[in-house]
Amino acid sequence: MSYPTDRRYTKEHEWITPDGTIGITHHAQEALGDIVFVDLPKVGTEITAGKTLGTVESVKAVSDIYAPVSGTVTSVNGELATAPEKVNKDAHGAWMLKITVKNPAEMNALLSSADYEKFVSEEAGH
């Protein structure tokens, strides 16, 4: 799997584009299995880097989604409420929410696609 280079990644398996669009990675959806429910914050919610912004529920487990950076939610992908399987089909296309990024410098702390790929392959070691 190659990870798109137009965005940054977290060790908690989220991605974020420079304009503040957030989703979870292909690796994350694969580890979770069939996703049955995505719980996202309302437009206008303030999210804080490293804190939980919502949850994603699969047949196996409920997992937290962590905010890659701080910001304010401007838009939520309503499609996922009725079609959560879109995340399984195309994790890098099925965005979850858009935010206005509070401090763009926070993006620099995130992983590049190459670093994330390396991180995932090491994690898969066990």
Added chain:
Amino acid sequence: MKHMTRKATRHISQNEGLIFEKSSPGKAAWKLPPLDVPEVDTAKLLGKQERQDLGNMPEVSEIEIIRHFTRLSTWNYAIDLGMFPLGSCTMKYNPRVNEFVSRVEGLANGHPYQPEKISQGALRIIKTLSDCLLEITGMDAITLQPAAGAHGELTGILLVRAYHQSKGNARKKILIPDSAHGTNPATAATAGYAVENLKSNERGMVDVAALAAQMNEDVAALMLTNPNTLGVFEQDIHEIAELLHAKGGLLYMDGANMNALVAKARPGDFGVDVMHLNLHKTFSTPHGGGGPGSGPVAVKKILEPFLPKPVVITKPDGTLAFEYNRPQSVGRVRAFYGNFGMFIRALAYILANGPDGLRQTTEDAVLNANYIRKGLEGVYDLPYSTPSMHEVVFSDKLQSQKGVKTLDLAKRLIDYGFHPFTMAFPLIVHGALMIEPTESEPKEELDLFIEAMKSIAAEVEEDPQFVLDAPHNTRISRLDETQAARKPVLRWKPENAQ
């Protein structure tokens, strides 16, 4: 049918519709004699309160009712049919003598509002069970009120909060290892604490250095399961307790895995301040749908003033009574005194076994888990080689090379006449198969289980698709669990309903 083992064979399994679908107007399972008193005009008596539409009530005969529920009951799997190797659940046999004792007239017909002077027997059961559990855990005081394990956890953490509060600072967070039961972080959050994750080391235990680095005066407690969910005893438990206590934190023990310790090691002796027990696991009371559960919480002296009230005390004349005057108590956590019927069963189990019997039970539970480990080592991947206690955790690493995952293995195991093991937990093992036989299983049943698991592994090698399509011999084939979660149908509606 592929390889099958000695346990399972085919048997007629009758289809059965819903009881509503069997209904036809006018059928009934009873007939009343003619009315010999003046009829009451209910409409006049009740006015608007009289219900006109009784809804959809099934009308069936007595034999149809009996057959309906008897047929449904044959679809169940139960510990009375075979091994129930659900890891972390301690699905042990529920001895019949427990049921006999709990049905003794004076106990079965007792009422919680009876005056204390005619409830002395019931109070004596609460007191004796409390004393036995304190002896087993090495703790100082106990409440039997919580209704089950997670309720016990919440009660325990509320005691922790009350304790810190009494010192002027409730503190902010609770440390929880990444191998913990999911109820632990849920408990901490419900009690108003932030949860901080603690990584396990390569032996599957708490990383003491990481704990030392994360421990500070914001930490209210560490919630630890011992043995942990890998079935591994936390060997550094004394050091862990000391690290917590040095900074004023408390050690909470999730007693879900107490079946590995009873009459062998006492949490109170290895630094635990507060813990819950699951009577429906360790002490043989019914589990799951057959419950209710019961989750007593045992504490050290420092937490005693905060225990839920009432507590049972012995009066100077030797009689027992409930004491309500507990100004520092967190209050009631359950109506009346807890699930009393379970206290009777757990006490019957403890007294029937005695100290030596309980010790033997623990040894047998650990022996059985290790017998399975030895039998399946090499056939299934064993991610942690640390010695196992009462349960063993394998992974689907070898089988997943053929595309077969823990879920598929579990589905195929149903064909062999066993309840599946716990799948995909603990989360720190990718594709976990968590197996806990308990002491109840004779060697013969363990051999059948090992044989079944080996046979499934052989099938994965020869024809993985066959295992992916399992189960094959059940009434219905594999259900679409994803669709059931995404588009659940939560209730039956008649076909002609709007």
